[in-house]
Amino acid sequence: MSTVSYKCPNCGAPLSFSPESAQVNCDFCRSHFTVEEVEAFNARGREAATAREAERRQRQMGGEGTEQSAEQGPSSSEKACMRSYHCQSCGAEVVTDDTTAATSCYYCHNPIILEDRVSGEFQPQFILPFKISREEAEKILLSWAGKKTYVPRAFTSRSQLEKLTGIYLPFWLAEGTVELDLQGQGEISESRRFSNEERITTSVYRFSRQGEVKLPNMLEMAYLKSDKVDPELVESVARYQLEELKPFALPYLSGFFAETRTVNEDEVRARFEQRMEAYGTEIARQSMDRFDKVRLDRDEHVNKVDKPLTVLLPVWIMTYKFVGKTYVYALNGQTGEAFGELPLDQKKLGLSSLGIGLLVVILLLLLLYYFF
Secondary structure, three states: OOEEOOEOOOOOOEEEEEOOOOEEEEOOOOOEEOHHHHHHHHHHHHHHHHHHHHHHHHHHHOOOOHHHHHOOOOOHHHHHOOOEEEOOOOOOEEEOOOOEEEEEOOOOOOEEEEHHHHOHHHOOOEEOOOOOOHHHHHHHHHHHHHOOOOOOHHHHOHHHHOOOEEEEEEEEEEEEEEEEEEEEEEEEEEEEEEOOEEEEEEEEEEEEEEEEEEEEEEEEEOOOOOOOOOHHHHHHOOOOOHHHOEEOOHHHHOOOEEEOOOOOHHHHHHHHHHHHHHHHHHHHHHHOOOOOEEEEEEEEEEEEEOOOEEEEEEEEEEEEEEOOEEEEEEEEOOOOOEEEOOOOOHHHHHHHHHHHHHHHHHHHHHHHHHHO
């Protein structure tokens, strides 16, 4: 498996993308580079490595041929083992599942990008880089949880905050057009009272509705593995400013986690068309609200979906297990919008209720003492 680990050209330490500066930084020597600069010197490094490998193979081919047979490519067992790779920094073996595209070494914490999983047909067209740093994400979480009285203290502990993970999740992005052609007859009834008699007058109208409605920036999650990410929770914070999308580049992933898509284009196109059909039906209903009764002679919806694009969008996610239940917190990595379910510490609640109860009893006793 092809892996990429960006190293500082000045000191050799790992490089990570910084949401604050929107650049790729070295935390060791404090150097910083643009994404374009990192791609350029990484390409030069690859060219040099390719040249060295070609020279090595040429030398081997001049030998007895035994080494040549050993270079015939990976065995079938190696091809099947797509979840294992070696860290380029410390050499440790790190195992991931089959959808992870960016991670870090569990031993030396070196950022690692699994290039094969974000290239070819799985390469996203665009990415929305993180704008909320880890420090900002922690502050937002602490402020959000601090507004609740009975949250367990461990939920905001340092060890728990370290589980806050910045991850790029794949989405499908598309624009659509709904063309409507409605023709029919509508009735409006009016009730009037004359003396003791009620009269109902019904007016009949012919109507015709034609129009075109555009639906820009429709998003659908391209990653549906509920054992790792709750799609409903992520969609609750998926209100992004998509005008800030950037052409995809690998350095944006450095220092963060990323997943590759599990939903193909045909599946998502069907979802987009369902949304557009529902939207067209709602528009048609609203256009006929003035009528008490409607008979349609023509009801045609034509849904057109432009070719969907894949984009990576930033999310901060944290899970917390409490009394047998897993609570998940999500934070929009661009806007800072937060959503999740907070755990409730029953002991805190019980002690608080007990304290309030004792206070009420004391007040009643005081009233009885002074007035009776």
